[in-house]
Amino acid sequence: MSVYEYSVKDKVGNDVSLKDFEGQVMIIANTASKCGFTHQYEGLEALYKEFKDKGFTVIAVPSNQFEEQEPGNNDEIQHFCKLNYGVTFPVMGKTEVRDAGAIPLFQYLTKEQGFKGFHGNHVESMDFLQEEYPEFLKGDSIKWNFTKFLINRKGEVVGRYESNVEPAEMKADIEKLLAE
Template identity: 60%
Template sequence: MSIYDFVVKTNHGKEKSLADYKGKVLIIANTASKCGFTPQYEELQQLYAKYKDQGFTILAFPSNQFAKQEPGTAQEIEQFCKLNYGVSFPIFAKGDVRGETAQPLFKYLIKQQPFKGFDNNHPNAKGLQDAINTNFPSFMEGDSIKWNFTKFLINKKGEVVGRYEPTTTPAQMTEKIEALLKE
């Protein structure tokens, strides 16, 4: 099984097979418009612009599961991303990414790449950890998505080769992306 076995909904409600991305290096990220990590959209867009012509893309999956930080409609989310960060990579339908109601794709991703902890060198790492422990302690259980802007790196074969928590910026993934593009 690979990510190519999944069909997801676009931001416009149409079904899209992830098999359409065969042979590409991907970042699959759960996103939100009203989060402290929302500026990562800018770095994601920069990576997309730099590598899209080399077989790279980003797939964004908005979720409102984390402190209701993605309350907008599909149209509002798309407008926000384009106006504020110039996002031109695909944005998919808003949905759950953790727990029993999680989209099947995200259940698969977390099984392939379990939670290994936050990057404590990030300036927001301690605040994020404290906020989750105080307000959403169950989020820290198991390998589920812990917060917005968890990023999964997929190789050209559709294999999940990395998981990066919100405390890892997209720019920090550059070296690994470049290596995968050369494979």
């Protein structure tokens, strides 16, 4: 299996097949506009601009499942991303990414790359989960906004980067996949 067997709804509710991105290296991330990690849109856009001409894309999938940090409708989300972060990569329609309502794409992503703990430079930024949402730490589900999955050119999920990992920290892994 690969991500190419899945689709996600765009901002107007149309299915977008990930087969449309076949052969590209991708980051698929669940996002939110009112989160402490929202600034990562800027880092994701920087990666997109740097590598898009080499066969790379970012796909943002907004979700309101974490403290209702994505309250807007799809038009408001699009406007926010463009106005505040100059986002030019695809921002899909708002959906669910964890628990029983998770769309099949996110069920697949979390099955392929399970939760391996928090790593990186800002591990302490995730301490609130243990205190406020310990149930989120169970299993392989999405833990919070801006969980990022790295997909190779074959559509295989090759990496998972939790919310505390800045997009720039993924750069070497992206470059390696683009060189393959």
